[in-house]
Amino acid sequence: MSLSPAQLDRIAYRRRQTVISVLIAAASTLVVGVLLAVGLTGAPGWDRVRESFFDLSVARDALPDVAAGLWLNVRLLVFCALGALALGLLIALLRTLRGPVFFPVRALATGYTYTFRGLPLIIVLYVLTLGVPGLRLEGMPSVLVLGGIALVITYAGYLAEVFRAGIESVHPSQLAAARSLGLTYRQTMRHVVLPQAVRRVAPPLLNDTVALQKDVGLVSLAGPIDAVRAAQISTAETFNYTPYIVAGVLFVLLAMPLIAVTDWVTLRAARRQS
Amino acid sequence: MILSVQGVRKVFGSHRVLDGLDLSVDEHQVVALIGASGSGKSTLLRCVNLLEDIDDGMIWLDGEHITDPRVNPDKVRQRIGIVFQSYNLFPHMTVLENITLAPVRVHRRSAKEAADAAREWLTRVGLAEKADAYPDRLSGGQQQRVAIVRALINSPRLLLLDEVTSALDPELVGEVLSMIRDLKGEGMTMVLATHEMGFARQVADTVCFLDGGKVLEQGPPEQVFGDPSEPRTRQFLSRIIEAGRL
Structure with a gap:
């Protein structure tokens, strides 16, 4: 042709x-690249900054300890993310219940999201890891577990609201169609509303998981040594800040796959809706 | 008599959509509801399916008073099929999953049995090859036919059709209407709200003109369309003729 x-x-x-x-x-x-390079290396204090932040031999020495700390972050992240997603979904579902019987449940769930979204994570961490062991109860879990619980209950507050937004975004006509077929409210939720809701809010859920990845390190405030705390210890030994840069690079590398998955899911969701 | 609507009233805010409406439908009968937008056709169908609470009156299905608050609405809806103007297929399920959801979850049939029945229906309506497609890959007419099958597979006593062709492109209306014509041939009892006057004339045994929240005039299509007795009916029909829809 x-x-x-x-x-x-x-x-x-x-x-x-x-x-x-x-x-x-x-x-x-x-x-832009040339300007940045000239501006940075041409700064009067550049040589001293390079020595104290970008010392390769210090980085090599600090890497094993920082990496060991990072392994703790990874394990905590997996458990806390799963825990927070499950608890968040549960609370979101409790908030959607209708009828006077469920008033107390609904009120508790609402109170929960108000409280734990407002309360700074560090305060929840201190209360759980320093306050609760003070009760001297039998079978008290370790500080690490208590710190994990603090992360789960705080993040569940945020995730619950994301799930709820997803549930409310499903059009009422979908509920009408499901109920008209004779499905009960629970069956409608499980088979029609939730699958659509979760798909729709997968990008923000994953985004919160990326945020959680950084916040799991805060358990080190109560003792356990995570990557940032390990870097701090190395820094105190060598009077050199390079270990922080090492930890920072490792965190970014750790986040990359999760961020890539988030982008991919977002893209796919956008395509499906067009 | 399958369906009996007695003095039903439905109020939205200060607007009385249904104001003491009476209607009865016999077995194997096809009743067409016509009337201006907002005359309460859709509301009536939603009330019959208990998707809306009524504000007064009673609705009886097969001799059972279904607007009794002690009646479980899920059990009532299992006996009534409804098809909506906007199809309302579940977008995250394939055609087959859409159709088999209620048979498996509500009527407790085995997945295999339900899938076989669904495929048989799809073959009958010429959509066999779409069984595993998602709704967004189907044309509007195909989606609406799937929605009708989804309602029919539960063998309802009564099928409610709520302006099922209003969202379709003109060239896709025919395939849906011919499916409804076939259902009439099989003796399905149906109540349909429609703007397709030509179709209502062909397929309906009784045509009801809704106005002011009541059935203002009802009778065989030849009479309601050919020689309406109420001035309001004549006025409505003359507007339809002006618009070239009759």
């Missing part, structure tokens, strides 16, 4: 435009 001169002209014009924009992008990237 032969193309008309007008179409051939359009194709040639677009091709020229593409080449021009690639050249402009390359040039501007180069300029």
Whole structure:
């Protein structure tokens, strides 16, 4: 099939435009990169900053301890994320219950989301890890477990609201269709509303999980040594801040897969809706 | 008599959508509800299916008073099928899953038995190859036919059709209407709210003109369309003719 001169002209014009924009992008990237490098290395204190933050030998020495600490972060993250998702979903479901019988449950669930979204995580952590062991009860779990519980109950407050937003975003006509088939309220929730709700809020849920990944390190306030705390210990030994940079890099590397999954899920959700 | 609606009233805010409406439907009868937008056709169907609470009156299904607050609405809905204007298929389920959800979860049939019955229905309505497709891959007419099958597979005593062709492109209306015509041939009892006057004329045994929250005029289609006795009916029909819909 032969193309008309007008179409051939359009194709040639677009091709020229593409080449021009690639050249402009390359040039501007180069300029910005050079400016940043010159600005940073040309700063009067650059040599001292490089010694105290980017010392390769210090980084090598600190890496094993920081990595061991990071392993604690990873384990905590997995348990806390699963726990918070389960608890958050439960609370969101309790908030949707209708009828006077469920008033106390609904009120408790609402109170929960108000309280734990308002309460700073650090205070919950201190109360659970320092206050609760003070009760000297039999079979008291370790500080690590108590810290994990603090993270779960705090994050469940946020996740519950995300789930609830998802549940409320499912159109009433879907409920009408399900109920008209004779499904009970519970069956409607389980088979029609929740599957759609969870799919819709998967991106914000994963986003909160990325945030949780950084906050799990706060359990170190109560004693357990996570990556940031390990870096702090190394820093105190060497009077060099490089271990913090090591921990920071490891955190970013750890977050990358999760962030990539979040982006992919978001993209897929956007495509499905179009 | 399968359905008897007696003096039903439904109020939204200060607006009386249904104001003492009476209607009865016999077995194997097809009743068409016509009337202006907002005349209460959809509301009436939603009330019969107990999706809306009524504010006065009674509705009886097969001799049972179903608007008695002690009646379990889930049990009532299992005996009534309803199809909506906007199809309302479940977007996260395939066509087959949409159809088999109620048979498996509500009527406790085995998954295999339900799937076999669903495939048989899909073959009958010419959608066999769509069984594993998701609703967003189907045309509006195909989605609406799936929605009708989803309602029919539970063998309802009564099928309610709420303007089932209003959201469809003109060239897709025919396939849905011919399916309803087939159902009439099989003796399905139906109440349909519709703007398709030509179709109501063909398929209905009784046409009811709703106005002011009541059935203002009812009778065989030839009489209601050909020689309406109420001025309001004549006025409504003349507007429809002006719009080229009859």
